[in-house]
Amino acid sequence: MSSLIQKKCVPCEGRQAVLKAKDIEKYMSELQDGWEVSKSMKISKLFKFKDFKEAIKFVDEVAVLAEKEGHHPDISINYSQVNILLWTHSIGGLSENDFILAAKIDTLYK
Numbered sequence: 001m002s003s004l005i006q007k008k009c010v011p012c013e014g015r016q017a018v019l020k021a022k023d024i025e026k027y028m029s030e031l032q033d034g035w036e037v038s039k040s041m042k043i044s045k046l047f048k049f050k051d052f053k054e055a056i057k058f059v060d061e062v063a064v065l066a067e068k069e070g071h072h073p074d075i076s077i078n079y080s081q082v083n084i085l086l087w088t089h090s091i092g093g094l095s096e097n098d099f100i101l102a103a104k105i106d107t108l109y110k
Contacts, residue, residue, distance in 0.1 A: 004027070005107060007100045008100070011070060017091070018088075018091050018094060018095070030099065031099065031103055032103075035102055041087055043085075043098055043102060044084060047083075048081050049082070050080060052077075052079050055079070055082050058108060059075055059082055062082075069097075069101055069104070071088075073086045073101065
């Protein structure tokens with residue numbers, strides 16, 4: 001089990017440095033399969049469901065989690081597929097918060 005799910009997202013308000021490639025690699029190794037890094041700036045994962053209703057239920061659960069953590073992903077829905085895109089907008093790249101939320105989102109996926 002990832003140690004990331006034991007952590008809580010913390011407000012950074014643009015005062016954090018963007019993670020370096022070696023840190024991104026370390027955090028990626030703690031996530032479940034399927035997450036991809038884009039230009040060392042964002043991580044994303046495509047979640048697949050049997051139908052639209054299940055996809056929406058998952059999105060609702062992600063929304064509750066995101067509010068609780070105070071860190072919000074970009075979410076797109078295409079019928080039975082949900083794409084989650086994470087990055088820390090205030091720093092223009094990846095922070096530990098993105099990996100914490102990714103690990104917790106993985107726990108919601110059944």
